[in-house]
Amino acid sequence: MRTFKHSLLRAAAVLLLFTVLCGVGYTGVVTGAAQLLFPHQANGSIIEINGVKYGSALLGQAYTDDAHLWGRIMNFDVKTYRDADGRAVLYSAPSNLSPTSEEFAALVRERVQKLRAANPQMGDTAVPVDLVTVSGSGLDPHISLAAAAYQVARIAAASGKTEDEVRDVIAKCTTGRFLGVFGEETVNVLKVNLMLDGILS
DSSP: OHHHHHHHHHHHHHHHHHIIIIIIIIHHHHHHHHHHHOHHHHTTOEEEETTEEEEETTSOOOOOSTTSOOOOBOOEESSSOBOTTSOBOOEEOOOOSOTTSHHHHHHHHHHHHHHHHHOGGGTTOOOOGGGSSBOSSSOOOEEEHHHHHHTHHHHHHHHSOOHHHHHHHHHHTEEOOBTTTBSOOEEEHHHHHHHHTTSOO
């Protein structure tokens, strides 16, 4: 019995020690280092101009009008979860449809038709795949250069800007490959649209 109590006390002491070290100490150090070294990123990469918060550079925004750049399809769910007060909680996730399913193919065809109708200047040019599919997070803030280029003529016609002006804005909001090797060049949709509106420079 004494051995059991002794073992129990030692186990409780070890649990307490690692709870303090890992649950409090480690978390505090990492949070403090992030706030010290990367405060903008640690606080959500919020784009704030003159006291107005326009959104996070890390989360997609839903733009559907002709004068703005459209991002990836976002998979929102406001029916599954509710907060303590019964209000709907926004949830986003990737599509669970198989890429070989007829339902997925029908969705993609519908999205392609919508994009072709909105961008008649592009004729039979292939619609970039990232404009008709959902990202892994369901809230990807970036699109490919090809997806941005596909929309230039429509944006220029609707906004009164020249196509070169729109391309210049897109170029300013383009991020290169990681370490110059990994991934692809991407365009931040929110930043482009804020620049098109003259909010961000």
